[in-house]
Amino acid sequence: MPGRRTLLIAGLVVALAAVAGVVSAADPRPEIALTIEKDQFQPTEIKVKANTPFTLVVTNKNTKAAEFESKDLRVEKVVPAGKTVNVLIRALKPGSYAFFDDFNKAATGRIVAE
Amino acid sequence: MGGTFVVTLREGFEAALILGIVYTYLEKIGAARHFGYATRGGAIGVLASVALGIVVTALSGPLLDFGPDVIGLGVIFLAVVVLTWHGYWMTKHARAVKGDVQRRIDEAQATHRLWIIGVIAFTGVFREGAETVLFLWGLLTQATSTSGFASASGALLGLVAAAALGWAIFRGGQHISLQRFFTLTSIFLLLLAAGMFSTGIGRLEALGIVPQSSTAWDTSFILDDQGLVGGFLNGLIGYRARPSFVEVGAYLLYLAVAGSLLFKGNVSTPRPNTPEGKVPAHAT
Numbered sequence: 001m002p003g004r005r006t007l008l009i010a011g012l013v014v015a016l017a018a019v020a021g022v023v024s025a026a027d028p029r030p031e032i033a034l035t036i037e038k039d040q041f042q043p044t045e046i047k048v049k050a051n052t053p054f055t056l057v058v059t060n061k062n063t064k065a066a067e068f069e070s071k072d073l074r075v076e077k078v079v080p081a082g083k084t085v086n087v088l089i090r091a092l093k094p095g096s097y098a099f100f101d102d103f104n105k106a107a108t109g110r111i112v113a114e
Numbered sequence: 115m116g117g118t119f120v121v122t123l124r125e126g127f128e129a130a131l132i133l134g135i136v137y138t139y140l141e142k143i144g145a146a147r148h149f150g151y152a153t154r155g156g157a158i159g160v161l162a163s164v165a166l167g168i169v170v171t172a173l174s175g176p177l178l179d180f181g182p183d184v185i186g187l188g189v190i191f192l193a194v195v196v197l198t199w200h201g202y203w204m205t206k207h208a209r210a211v212k213g214d215v216q217r218r219i220d221e222a223q224a225t226h227r228l229w230i231i232g233v234i235a236f237t238g239v240f241r242e243g244a245e246t247v248l249f250l251w252g253l254l255t256q257a258t259s260t261s262g263f264a265s266a267s268g269a270l271l272g273l274v275a276a277a278a279l280g281w282a283i284f285r286g287g288q289h290i291s292l293q294r295f296f297t298l299t300s301i302f303l304l305l306l307a308a309g310m311f312s313t314g315i316g317r318l319e320a321l322g323i324v325p326q327s328s329t330a331w332d333t334s335f336i337l338d339d340q341g342l343v344g345g346f347l348n349g350l351i352g353y354r355a356r357p358s359f360v361e362v363g364a365y366l367l368y369l370a371v372a373g374s375l376l377f378k379g380n381v382s383t384p385r386p387n388t389p390e391g392k393v394p395a396h397a398t
Contacts, residue, residue, distance in 0.1 A: 016177075016184045053322075064252030065171065067245065071339060072356065074320035078182055078248055080171040086179045090322050103249050105117060 029088070030054045034068075034109075036079065036101060037061045044109040050094040051113075056087040066107075070099035073111075115268035118253060120342060122272030125242040128349045129159075130280025132238030135299050136231055138287030139204070142295055148228050155232030159239025167247035182244070183321070190314040193237035196230050197307040198372050203227060204296050204303075205376045241310075242349070246273075300376055302350075308368040309352015315364040316357075327359035 030049075034056050035042040048054055060066045060079040068077045068087060079085045092113040101107035136152045170182055253269050256262035287295055318324040334355035337344045347353035354361060 012184065012188065015188070016180055064255050065248045066252075067248070071354075074316050076186075076245075077179075078170055078245070080173075080178075080248075081252075083171075083174055083178065086176075088179075088321070090320060090326060093328065102245070103252055 031057050034058045035061055036066045036068075036107065039101075039104055040107050041099075041101070041109040046109070046111045048089075048092065048111060048113050051091045053091050054089055056089055056111075057084060058087055059084040065103060067102035068099060069102040070097055070111075072097040073099065075099075076102065115264040117268070118265045119268035119272040119275070120345075121249065122246060122269045123275050124272075124345055124349060125246045126273045126276025127279055127346070128242060129156075129239045130276045131283060131350070133235055134280040134283035134287065135302075136235055136238075137284050138295065139299065140231065141288065142292050145228070148231075151228045151232040152235040155235030156239050158232075159236040159243055162236070162240050163243025163247045166244035167251060170244070170248065183317070187314055187317060189237055189240055190310050190317075192233070193241065194307050194311045194314070194368075196233045196237065197303050197310075198375070199227075200230055200234060201300050201303045201307070201372065201376050204300055304369065304372055304376060305351040307372065308365050309348075309350070311368040312352050312354075312357070312361045312365040316354075316361040319358060319360050324360060329356050330359045330362045332356050 030052070032046055032048065032054055034046065036058065039062070046056075056068075058068050058077070058079050060081055060083055063081050065081055066079045068079055068085070069075065073089060073092075075087060075089070077085050077087050089111075092111070094114050095112075097111045097113070099109055099111065133152060133156055137149060140146055140148055140152065166182070166185065170178065173181060250266075250269055253262070253266040257266040290298075315324060319326055332355060337347070337353070337355065339345065339348045339353060339355040344353060344355065352365065357365075
């Protein structure tokens, strides 16, 4: 009889697989690169096609962790130093969506969907 | 320095407030000797935050892409469940408590649920804990420069200030009546849980698991949710300057369902037949 902890871990793994499955079940998404370098985002403005889901590939070239965050996009993703994180962004209505590095508020940028 | 101070003050205060409420609750129902439940829950929260911070730094690939999200969502919904449960029990207590005998009976019942207090303390710390750990860690690695040192000090001071505020709440809570404390915290925990439920659903919406909706309104001209006050309200009651319809709906749905659970019949006078065989007030 699996103990509570085993069930919890199993549940977590299933949830993880479910999330990964659901969000990647869509057609292959365009990938857009975003770099965190010297306390700034590169580029600071990203243009995307509206109503098209895409993947933001965020690479942190700094020596300390960063957190890609956007209130408008409801996204908070920790990007450890030297690592790359794929941020799946849903189809966006035309408009401007601001993002920032929660660990270094001076770094900001925006995604413009049109 | 001021910037990092405010960040950790806000994140630390959200945890300190929960802990302050939990400790005050235990004391008010005569269960002060069970403080350990809350302390252990909080300590496990700290350990889990540090552990997650270390693990995240070592990960890459899909586990890094989705892992923290799944854990974050899990903690949010777990918190909503235990906060709702606790709020419900608090209002049942408030109705029955009318003197010392009641307090002892309630305390006996409360012992069976003290592990929920521990879970509340845990979620209160862990909700923002891992993020705060990584934030601090990053600052400490840069503390060798003058500005880096100022930033790191500011952040640590923010945590100390948050702990002090939590302590002040605990001390202040001892001076208000049991009923008033229960009423105030019931309302606050209701809003806190509604905010967390709405945030969780909003994340599911952003992930595409919940159908998308458009922005319901924009009150950022009144109060920006990234500013000082707005940020606090965001963390405490889930205030959003630009909520989606789904988020607004989730918030209202939670308030309606949990609100009716908590406050149904709460304002009426004590009835002769109290539920579950509890000793009626007039029989003591």
